Structure formats: C-alpha cells, structure tokens
Amino acid sequence: MDHYIYDDMNLFITQEKFYIEPKIGKDLLIIDRVSEATVVEKKSNQIPADKSLVEFCGFLGSVQLLAGKYLVLATAREFIGFIDGHLIWKLAGTKLIPYAKSTIHINSEQLEDNAKYLSMIQNVLNTPSFYFSYSYDISHTMQRLHKLGPESGTQSLLSRADMRFVWNQHFLKGFANSDFKNFTLPIIHGFVSINRCVVNGHNFTWAIMSRRSVLRSGTRLFRRGIDRDGNVANFVETEQIVEYQDVNTSFVQIRGSIPLFWVQPPDLRYKPPPRLLDINKADHQMACTKHIEDVSSQYGRQVMIDLVDQKGAEGNLEKAFADTVNSIGNASVRYEPFDFHAECRKMRWDRLSILIDRVAHDQDEMGFFMALKKGALVSLQAGVFRTNCVDCLDRTNVVQSMLAKRALTAMLKLLDILTFEQTVEEQTVFEALFKGVWADNADFISIQYSGTGALKTDYTRTGKRTHMGLMRDGMNSLIRYYKNNFMDGFRQDSLDVFHGLADLRSPLRAERDWKYATFPSVLLVALAMFVTCAILPSEYTTEQLLFLLFWGSMVAATTATIYRYGPEFVDKPHLLNS
Incomplete structure (x- = not known):
C-alpha cells in the first residue's frame, strides 16, 4: 500500500497561527504566522474558539514574497480516473493566504510589486493543467516505480518523487521533514x-x-x-x-x-x-x-x-x-x-x-x-x-x-x-x-x-x-x-x-525607450489618416491623392522603423535569476 496524503482538510485561521486539520486523520499541522510549523497529535480544545475557516483539498506548501510568506492551498479538484487502483485528480482551484496580518511593514512600491508577484504565482497555477494523487506517485513511470520496489510505498510521495517533475517543490522546501509527510502534496x-x-x-x-x-x-x-x-x-x-x-x-x-x-x-x-x-x-x-x-x-x-x-x-x-x-x-x-x-x-x-x-x-x-x-x-x-x-x-x-x-x-x-x-x-x-x-x-x-x-x-x-x-x-x-x-x-x-529562480529585488518597472510609446502612436495616427483619406472622398483630386501618398508613406516608414527596433517593443522578462 502506497503512502497516503491527507485530502479533505480544514484550515482554521487565528491571529497568531494556522491550524490545518484533516477531516479524517490523527495529525494536526500548526503553523505559527511568525516562526515555524509543527505537527502534533490532535486533541480536544487545541484550536481556539476565535477563528475563521477555509476548507481545502490539498496542502501545496508556502511561498516567500515581499510581504512575507503565503500558504498555497488546493481548494478544488476534478476526478480524472484510476491508475493501478489509485485515484488521479486535476487541480481545479487554488488559494493563497498571507501569513502576515497586514502589509504596513512594506512601502507602497513594494506593495505594488508584491501584488504583481502574487498575480504571477496565480498566473502559473491557472495555466492548464496540474495533476496529483493522494496515494500514487504520478511523478514516476511504472517502470521507475517497479525499480524503486514495494518498500518505497512506506515513504512519503514527496521524499521518493522524481523531482524533475514536481512543480511545487519550491513551495514544499520548508516542509521536507518527515513530520509533514502526511500533508505535503506534490x-x-x-x-x-x-x-x-x-x-x-x-x-x-x-x-x-x-x-x-x-x-x-x-x-x-x-x-x-x-x-x-x-x-x-x-x-x-x-x-x-x-x-x-x-x-x-x-x-x-x-x-x-x-x-x-x-x-x-x-x-x-x-x-x-x-x-x-x-x-x-x-x-x-x-x-x-x-x-x-x-x-x-x-x-x-x-x-x-x-x-x-x-x-x-x-x-x-x-x-x-x-x-x-x-x-x-x-x-x-x-x-x-x-x-x-x-x-x-x-x-x-x-x-x-x-x-x-x-x-x-x-x-x-x-x-x-x-x-x-x-x-x-x-x-x-x-x-x-x-x-x-x-x-x-x-x-x-x-x-x-x-x-x-x-x-x-x-x-x-x-x-x-x-x-x-x-x-x-x-x-x-x-x-x-x-x-x-x-x-x-x-x-x-x-x-x-x-x-x-x-x-x-x-x-x-x-x-x-x-x-x-x-x-x-x-x-x-x-x-x-x-x-x-x-x-x-x-x-x-x-x-x-x-520555481524560486527570480531575484525579487529586481525592478519590475523597467523604463521604456522613448521609441516604445512614440512610434506605435504615430503608426496609429498615420493608419487612421490613410484609411480616412482612402474611403471618404467621393472622387479624388490631386491634393487628396498627395495626402493619401503622404500618409501611406508614413505608415510604411513607421512600420519599417518599428521592425528595425523590434526587440525594444517586445515584452521581455524583467526579473534576474537568483
């Protein structure tokens, strides 16, 4: 029997801690919003009464951004089928929850950058499609699983996974300890x-x-x-x-x-x-x-x-x-x-x-x-x-x-x-x-x-x-x-x-050369004038034909200039690899 990851869970949020409780299971994952995480055995009255609740179906880890750490949770899933008797799921929803209770510790520019980093994380998570299983190691082929042998079934899915294919490995770095093996979902x-x-x-x-x-x-x-x-x-x-x-x-x-x-x-x-x-x-x-x-x-x-x-x-x-x-x-x-x-x-x-x-x-x-x-x-x-x-x-x-x-x-x-x-x-x-x-x-x-x-x-x-x-x-x-x-x-x-490769201190607001705004604007105006001169007159005079020739030349010249400086108009990555 392969190792099994907790599926349906409750996240209880208090002012000081996160409490992650599997609906079926003996463990309780406690994450201090300032210091560290621990796993303890569930007991009565461990979770304070003053709390809010988030239900979710998979713990994907946490990520450090400018405002601090964020929990990354799978909140929805779609059933795909069975492989070797194990259920395989597609990720259908995620949620990022900040550790920090406010953002007063960062300035407005950092706050703006942090919002962009959050949108970047969500952009990747929204790219189709991510998959997981609570009991089957889908990072490995059947042949590799056979070579690992039946004894590998006692290991956590994360510890024995082929890390070439684990996309949330950066999020799970702080939870690689065996204490978290029932929670970490690759x-x-x-x-x-x-x-x-x-x-x-x-x-x-x-x-x-x-x-x-x-x-x-x-x-x-x-x-x-x-x-x-x-x-x-x-x-x-x-x-x-x-x-x-x-x-x-x-x-x-x-x-x-x-x-x-x-x-x-x-x-x-x-x-x-x-x-x-x-x-x-x-x-x-x-x-x-x-x-x-x-x-x-x-x-x-x-x-x-x-x-x-x-x-x-x-x-x-x-x-x-x-x-x-x-x-x-x-x-x-x-x-x-x-x-x-x-x-x-x-x-x-x-x-x-x-x-x-x-x-x-x-x-x-x-x-x-x-x-x-x-x-x-x-x-x-x-x-x-x-x-x-x-x-x-x-x-x-x-x-x-x-x-x-x-x-x-x-x-x-x-x-x-x-x-x-x-x-x-x-x-x-x-x-x-x-x-x-x-x-x-x-x-x-x-x-x-x-x-x-x-x-x-x-x-x-x-x-x-x-x-x-x-x-x-x-x-x-x-x-x-x-x-x-x-x-x-x-x-x-x-x-x-x-993937944790970017230097988050890199500037996100790279300054554009003056050509970036000027030439597209000129092109739009020239194109609009060319079309206007072409379709409006009921009959063409020499003056109107000269206008048409002028604006057509402007369209051609501006387009040629834009292509000449093509790389300057391209949306390039701004972050340096760390």
Whole structure:
C-alpha cells in the first residue's frame, strides 16, 4: 500500500497561527504566522474558539514574497480516473493566504510589486493543467516505480518523487521533514487522460500521462536549448499505459529542445531565426554530453529523432546537432534526422511512414515495460525515443503519436486483446479515441509552452492534413505571434518566481525607450489618416491623392522603423535569476 496524503482538510485561521486539520486523520499541522510549523497529535480544545475557516483539498506548501510568506492551498479538484487502483485528480482551484496580518511593514512600491508577484504565482497555477494523487506517485513511470520496489510505498510521495517533475517543490522546501509527510502534496504539470476501453470484448484501461520538467522551464522564445547542467527547454516525458486484468504495461517517450546553446529571442518578426551562441564548440559538446548521460541513466539507450528543417537557420542547428552527437560518439545513442517539412510538403503526410519504418527495428529492440500487478516483472523498456523539432510541439507530437500507436498495437497483441492479424486502425471507435487524446495532449503541452493550442492537430485527430486544419493553424500562429512578442515576458517572470529562480529585488518597472510609446502612436495616427483619406472622398483630386501618398508613406516608414527596433517593443522578462 502506497503512502497516503491527507485530502479533505480544514484550515482554521487565528491571529497568531494556522491550524490545518484533516477531516479524517490523527495529525494536526500548526503553523505559527511568525516562526515555524509543527505537527502534533490532535486533541480536544487545541484550536481556539476565535477563528475563521477555509476548507481545502490539498496542502501545496508556502511561498516567500515581499510581504512575507503565503500558504498555497488546493481548494478544488476534478476526478480524472484510476491508475493501478489509485485515484488521479486535476487541480481545479487554488488559494493563497498571507501569513502576515497586514502589509504596513512594506512601502507602497513594494506593495505594488508584491501584488504583481502574487498575480504571477496565480498566473502559473491557472495555466492548464496540474495533476496529483493522494496515494500514487504520478511523478514516476511504472517502470521507475517497479525499480524503486514495494518498500518505497512506506515513504512519503514527496521524499521518493522524481523531482524533475514536481512543480511545487519550491513551495514544499520548508516542509521536507518527515513530520509533514502526511500533508505535503506534490503536483505535476502536463496532461493526463485515463480511459476505460473495450476492444474485441476485452475491457482495459488506456492512459496517457505527460510530465513537464521544472528544469529550464519557460516560454517558447525565451527558453531554448540547453544550460550548463545539461537541462533542456520544454523537456516532457510522456507515458502510455495499458492496464488489463492483472497486468500493467507502459511505453515512455521524451521530447526536449535541441541540446546545444542556442537562442531565438522575439523581435517582432513572424519567425525570428534561431541561432547558435558563438561559444567554443567544446562547451556545446560538454553540455550535450551531460544531457545524453542524464537521459541514458534514466532511460537507457536513445534514438534522437530530429525533425527540424535541414536548410536555412534550422539547418544550421541540425548540422551542429548532428556534428556534436557524432563527436561525442556515445555507442548507446543513434541520431535520426528527418526533414519533416521537406518530406511532407504538399500535404503528403503519408510519407511519415518512411521515418517510422527507419526506426521500427529500434522500437522493437526497446520493447516496453510489463509487469503483473502482484509485482512479477515480465519485461523492461530498454531505451527511449527522444524527439525534437524547434519548439518540440507540433511536429514532435505527430511523430510521438505514431510511435505510440505502434507500441500500443504490440501491447494489445501481447495481451491477446488484438489478434495477430488485427491493428489499432481497424478498431474504429478506439482509434478515434486514441487520435483525440493525442491531439489533446498536443494542445495542452503547446498551451503551457507557447500560449496557444498545437498546430497540425488535424492530422493527429483525423489521420489527414486538411485545408480547414491549415486555416486553424494560421489563426493559432497569429495568436502565438502576439503572445510570444507581447505577453511572454510576464509569463517567463511568473515561471521564475514560481520555481524560486527570480531575484525579487529586481525592478519590475523597467523604463521604456522613448521609441516604445512614440512610434506605435504615430503608426496609429498615420493608419487612421490613410484609411480616412482612402474611403471618404467621393472622387479624388490631386491634393487628396498627395495626402493619401503622404500618409501611406508614413505608415510604411513607421512600420519599417518599428521592425528595425523590434526587440525594444517586445515584452521581455524583467526579473534576474537568483
């Protein structure tokens, strides 16, 4: 039996202390609003009569801001399903409660900044979607849980969790002591879908669980590439699970930014070119080696599927990636480039089968995890596909879904759910579910990193690239452009505050250059005058045409100037990493 975290609780607030009482449980967590927290055994008359009450369903920790500490509580949850008999929930509501009884100890400027930090924390918590379980460690794959062994079930979920995927670990630092083990609730960020399915009369559970890493977390254009510790941007582990009768099976894939030092800062251009940092090649190789070794220690051998364009700016990244991997010469790594856009141009997405055929032998050698629910091991997954494009979103998810379908077919045949001759594609109802869930996975991971749903999901949902899908992608691309240029500085600051990486003493009110206000104002006036001169006169005179030419020139000149100084108009992060 896994360790169990208290779920439904009461928070009693007095002038001096917080009292957190599980509705079912023997412990009482007492937090002094000035000093420290303790856990004691519940007794009668411990809680003062003069108190206020907050009901909640999960203790997520506390966070230090300018005004002091704040309790972070889960106040609402949504049931997702069962994994291995354990309930899995989605976070549906949160509340931050200050330790300090007033804010008279900080000045007005600090008070304003503190309010912004609070909104940043809430901004991250409101980003879909966070998940948790009171009794099952969802930070680990089934294979890692098996390796931890049954004795790990006596540990708290926090102490044995894979901290790469625990998003509230910064909030729980002050509660890592074993005294708090029944209260501390780890949460993951990503996507979880759990489905009860029927194929050929067999009932089974099919689930997808994507876990986003907290290491090098950030927004699409402000977090790219690798850091010196070997952590890459947008690293996501996706586990596909099948539970049938007394057997659990799972197949794991990972995605992550190209493991080199490269950047792609927003500058108002629709697609600013990515570029490698001009540093010593040995530094690229050192960081990439660290990343490869970390992945190998976690997952075994790896096939690196690189889907970026092999020409232009992306082509420079692809060549550098290939050269670095070849220079490292790790025998457990195979680099597999596939120019997605070139191979599938003119909507020939059926050509993705070329890539799947190339890696089929690797997938067969990797296998997947399978064990009896009583603990007996049948097989281990011996390696992993590490897939990337530039964003590790749209192209990546398409290929991952195809690899997942191939693995799922093998799983269902081994479990005798499918006959030897059958395929997943022939199971019309189930295949529609499979496609829909993988498209949802794409959308959620994309929203969390780029701010919009994924592109190319029409192929994932229907198996075809459609003109309607192209139009939807165009709309998402425009929204993505706006958010990445004008909103992501705040989002990046929010993530850094959430993970305890930001220096809260950094100024939030960065002064803008005079061009920031002047040129957009001039552009709006010039555009308004140009439209007015174009539509109002019933017939054009030479004077009116000259006015039209003048204001049109002003629009063109102002627009060109704004793009020339593009980086100055972008919403950048203001907080320095601590």
